[in-house]
């Protein structure tokens with residue numbers, strides 16, 4: 065296998081008619097990484113993943129899979145779970161999984177062995193010879209996931225793999241992703257569910273309205289949100305005035321608790337000291353425990369606000385020109 069990164073996208077744009085679904089996207093999925101691809105509905109995730117596989121061609125920019133434009137050879141090393149689910153209803157899970165493995169070059173004997181092993185891992189052994197039509201939606205989704213990775217791909221691309229699974233099966237899928245990663249696979253998966261990304265990923269890429277709004281490690285994502293502490297005070301104390309005087313300018317009140325943003329170079333202890341020095345009657349204190357969900361909401365709303373600003377500016381420019 066080549067030493068090039070499993071996936072590189074450079075300034076990729078995709079339009080459908082006048083609509084730009086993906087705008088100037090650059091990203092790099094390095095060998096051995098688990099990357100989460102996040103974004104609200106319609107952000108352009110599936111379109112980007114389809115371009116990564118060569119199912120769609122970009123209008124601008126370049127896609128490289130293991131250093132080459134997606135082609136039959138490079139795709140042999142890739143496993144893909146599409147967003148659209150669907151399997152041959154009359155086949156059994158065992159037959160489907162081994163069929164997909166054989167399509168990617170595995171021998172008949174090895175593919176059946178691998179199918180049995182995977183079905184056991186996902187608790188599906190007793191259904192291995194049933195027809196897909198007899199399985200629940202979640203079960204057939206698990207079979208489709210197993211079919212995508214049966215040939216032990218070097219690079220696994222999963223489009224919304226967790227959607228439609230109950231919490232137990234979501235946990236089972238997290239375990240499977242970790243197993244695949246231990247085996248040596250690089251993984252890129254899209255999701256709306258931040259908690260999976262928080263638990264599994266080395267780094268994340270966030271999209272909103274076709275644009276990349278964040279690309280970095282989880283720590284960098286939390287850093288992008290800005291840190292804060294939550295300070296509870298009694299007797300309607302004016303913490304805002306006190307903290308502003310001590311250089312903590314951004315303070316929001318939520319009931320008796322204030323959210324005090326930490327300016328760069330000041331930490332939680334500095335904020336606590338400042339509140340004590342100001343004589344605040346403190347009833348509670350804790351550094352804010354930011355979640356990926358907060359980062360996501362903040363970056364996505366920034367991107368939406370920027371879009372609105374640009375479209376208003378374009379409207380105004382049109383008006384002036386008329």
Ligand SMILES: Nc1ncnc2c1ncn2[C@@H]1O[C@H](COP(=O)(O)OP(=O)(O)OP(=O)(O)O)[C@@H](O)[C@H]1O
Pocket residue numbers: 080083085103104105106107108109110111112147
């Ligand atoms: N073949 C197509 N023709 C026209 N528009 C399309 C096509 N495919 C996608 N789009 C549009 O491009 C935008 C991005 O769609 P895409 O499916 O990539 O988003 P997504 O981030 O995967 O969203 P979701 O999480 O809802 O699946 C959407 O507005 C969608 O309607």
